[in-house]
Amino acid sequence: MTAPATGPGGPGGPVDRTAKYGAAEGDGLVRCDACPVLCRIKPGRAGACGRYANEAGALVRTDPLVLSERAAQEGRAMVPFAPEAEDWDGRVVRGAETFVTGIGSGTTYPDYKPAPFIVGSTFEGVDTVTVVTEGIFSYCGVKVKIDTDRHLGPERAVITADGEPVGHVTTAEYGSQMLSIGGVRHLTGGGKREGRVTCDTLLALCNREPVELAIDGGSHVVVRAGAAPVVDGEPEARMRVGCGSATIGMFARQWLGHVDEVVVVDDHITGVLTEHQAGRCLDMPPAGIRVRGRRSTPGRYFRVAEPGSGWGGTDVTDPLTILERVDPETAWPGLRLLMVSTTGQDALYCVLDEALRPVPAEMPAPVAAVVDRIGENCEPALCSVLFMAGAGGSLRAGVTENPVRLTRSVKDKLTRVTMGGAPTYVWPGGGIMVMVDVERLPAHAFGHVPTPALVAPIEFTMAAEAYRALGGHADHVVRLDDLMGEVGGAARREAWHGDNPWPLTPLRRGAGADGGGEAS
């Protein structure tokens, strides 16, 4: 996988250590002085130890502990990162509140117990404890949501990366196709190379890097969290506003009086206005234009064409080909017909001639306005990636001597689970099974071990009292100030992700979904 494009020192990027531990040597080459080997490291490469790397000409630690900080007072503006300022001490705001994330907290020797950091701090008068660690997850994967109407491939089709199976196509959801990538069976249950490629794929997806996936019997898709999907080389622009039938329902009234018939072309359901309930309610006369496909209910047609990358996720490039016939008993010369896709990206306006043949004509402004409005109501198409993993026995043992009590504490909403400071959704049922939006974690939050398995930060935050009650390693609690004194200088500091709730905010019993995991 390629080196991430984030510039050093920028918000979300690692701290440039070139001046402290090395020297720039021109051509982007950096010399690392962290040990006597004095590696000269090319951009995008790591030194002999694998601990230091050259990222865009700057020497960075590959796995620094990440501290997230937010302004101490509400409404106080964040000071932008200004590494060039002489007196800048690397902190976003002096006196800022700090949350220690699990990123870089340490997994080199998983034998270490208790968890690498158990941090005590006070927030709003309550003593809180955050147990910070990096979990090694063999049972993990990502669920990918790709906003597209295009047919990416059949459900259950195998998805490959670099020639190896890494997941499968799962359900088609509203305006989106879901993919499941990873999981223990690909990571460790298949071939050796399959496991390695799956691990690389998951790591890249979680670290928001682009990944090319090939779907058996379907498309090639470039997926990058937070970016538009690229399907067979073409970037997707918009999610559809709805299926063809829904589009008819939404805009029927706005078309009334400007057109006599509208066909909304869609891979799932193609809508025909005058046959549709929406057209009938407006007393629109039947237009006698029959489309291909299988009629579901009046004005709603399945399979007017094959799936593809044409109009509305079909393979249609000339929309007139889906017209089966024009009924001479019902249609009339001069009939105004609009054909439009469910994203408004494709539209054709026609008028029937004397022989009832559709003849393309200039689209009147009121009709074009509605076509534009379809586009305006489509949200930008994105890929979203949720990491999903279960916090198993050994990880919990780093928190408490009695691991099941941690599980219960999470279920009872006494303990909040965050990953890199990002809120997680904790699945109901057994175990601590979490899902997190990878876009809400700091940059480069995920790593891997050769098992292969993913390494992800995870933090458990609870009142100090609750920590003692669940049999926590109370002797190992370090005061936040002491920890800052010890590792503060070596840690990477990041501005708090504004959308994430502050993890130290005390939990209230029975706070519902806002407790152990907040899904938002």
Place this chain on the structure above:
Amino acid sequence: MTAAVETVRGAGAQAALLPDGRLHLQEGPIDLVIGAEGAGEAVRRAYTSAARRFGGLLAGLVGELPGLRAWLGDTPPIFADPVAGRMLAATWPHRARGLSPMAAVAGAVADAVLAATMEEPGLAKAWVNDGGDIAFHLTPGTTMRVALVPDPAVARAVGTVAVDAASPVRGVATSGAGGRSFSLGIADSVTVLAGSAAAADAAATLIADAVDVDDPSIARRPARELDPDTDLGDRPVTVSVGPLAPGAIAAALDAGEAVARAMIEEGTIAAACLVLRGEARTIGITPAGAIGNEEREGQGWNRGSASW
């Protein structure tokens, strides 16, 4: 305790006792995990010797780096540093194959630290694991069992080899395209048993380089483009390997096997196991009682063309 803490303390060797009683030594790119068995205070004293030997070891090697990175020619270079000397001794017999003493660096470090522990008289057994290249010390009645993991990406042993004190084998090393060092070949892994970890390291590197075939799915780049100080110069190192036809896999393994057989003939190694895409070849003589294939499971090893 953690990587973050080490960074604050900056350069210098680190020593830590792992919770299971093994010793961890680290400085720069060197990570050693050391285990020992013995009576009374022997283990603790052996660890103390190892830690003492480790101090300054990296600095000594760094002082010789320019010479260690130079390709071996007709005249042996002269090194003052003893670890550099071990590297030269392990690589010199292979000079016609083309390599620098750096091909044996990991194994030589393991041998050097192991030698320090062996000064302890009460020690029954000791081993030094330098990122997978292992040097071990045995006394009569003890056995070193080495689990063979053909692919570092999948922690699954496909068999174990037991080496007893009567065997001349004292080192095992693994090399491959997926490792931390560059490879000229495409092997997933090549594991070698030899008289020392340094000898095994150098041989594994060369055999892994030889497991190769011309195939459009293999991407290569001049080593210098990736690391300006590499001992490989502009030689094309493997960057990635795509899908391979069964014929290509067999051809690449044939090429590696030829080199391994030659080394066994020369007496520089005892045995080798070559793995590429699930296909494995085991090559080696089996001195009675010295190296025996105790357990076999999994696909790869059963398809081997020879037994250990």
